[in-house]
Amino acid sequence: MKKIISVAVATTLFGSVAVTASVPEAEWEQFKAQFAAMSKRVSALEVENQKLREVSKQTVKVEDLAATNTELNTLKKQNSETSWAERIKWKGDYRFRYETIDQQGRDDRERWRIRARPALIAKTSNTTIVGFGLATGGDDPVSSNQTLGNGSTSKKINLDLAYATWRPVDSAYVTAGIFSNPYYRVQKSQLIFDGDYRTEGMAVGWANDMFFATAGYNFIESDSSKSDYGVWGVQLGAIFAPVDGAILTASAGYLDVPTAGETAIFDDDFFGNSFVVDQQGVEVYEYDYNLTTASLKLALSVFDMPLAFYSDYVRNNDPEDFDTGYLIGLQLGNAKKRGSWQVRYQYEKLEANATLGLVTDSDFAGGGTDGKGSRIGAKYAIDDKWYVGATYFDNSTGFDLGDNEDYKRFQLDTGFKY
Secondary structure, three states: OHHHHHHHHHHHHHHOOOHHHHOOOHHHHHHHHHHHHHHHHHHHHHHHHHHHHHHEEEEEHHHHHHHHHHHHHHHHHHHHHHHHHHHHEEEEEEEEEEEEEEEEEOOOOEEEEEEEEEEEEEOOOOOOEEEEEEEEEOOOOOOOEOOOOOOOOOOEEEEEEEEEEEEEEEEEEEEEEEEOOOOHHHHHHHOOOOOEEEEEEEEEEEEEOOOEEEEEEEEOOOOOOOOEEEEEEEEEEEEEEOOOEEEEEEEEEEEEEOOOEEOOEEEOEEEEEHHHHHHOOOOOEOEEEEEEEEEEEEEEEOOOOEEEEEEEEEEEEEEOOOOOOEEEEEEEEEEOOOOOOEEEEEEEEEEEOOHHHHHHHEEEEEEEOOEEEEEEEEEEEEEOOOOEEEEEEEEEEEEOOOOOOEEEEEEEEEEEEH
């Protein structure tokens, strides 16, 4: 193509010498420059044309295409077969503890204990999850601790969680089975419920940025051939920011535990609660536990450290005395991230019939009700999921219905979460 254009232009030029002789020299130079530019453009087009011809000669082999399709199908199959792993996760915690107990009238006691609670959580759909968990320890409803020793005998593992949760919307849920206590506990207060306590029944809840509500039913006994009764409960709460840099959380609730006339629920023990002997000569609970509850927490920051003041309160409306419990405390710091720490002081007084003794804190004053005193603790986060901590209890027990004995307990812990 370039040659054709060049010949045509040359013929025109040399065949018209007489004509060009009359053309001014400036116009003739301009014409030559235009011709040179056109020639350069033709050369570039020829190079581009050659590249296109070479590309058009390259063809994809049928066997290569088939191999690629086979690899794609294999990857799709593998992705389908392993997609369940994305919907399932393990979580849990492990704690190793050294503990000493000094109780008036009894020999001093030392022991080493562990607590392990692995759980498998499966997301069965966009709105439902199913949980299954195990825990060390025995059948105590408020402890998953396992004491080491006894000749290195095998230790027990028990069902700790087995539940399904449905969330029709992000702000609401329905849960049924065996699951963690659904009620809000200010600063993890154990005034009414021990941290290891599990609900066996159903719960519904709702929350937004300011308000929350929970209602639930917990079976004490679901077999009507034995005794068909349980615990009804409801709780309402709100979160406010009264001033910049401060958060106020308040809650109020009601629990109905119809135990009057019933035998001891666990281990033939009333755990500090009043009991009487019925007409058949059997020891039974003297009162129901119709509980009014309330809590308050003020969280703020001091020198870039989180500081919390909190209180928890319970009153049983059935008896005429020994019917009230409360705790007040403060915590500086929050041991969650690596290198962070916290210290806490808490004072508690829990009268004999203020709440159901079976499910309250198993460590404070030896467990159950009818105890009072201080709790001092500290914790340091070695890593985001690893901590060390110490807790000291300086309590007295039996000040309402017992002998008002001194009770001291020290715990040294290291724990992991995953």
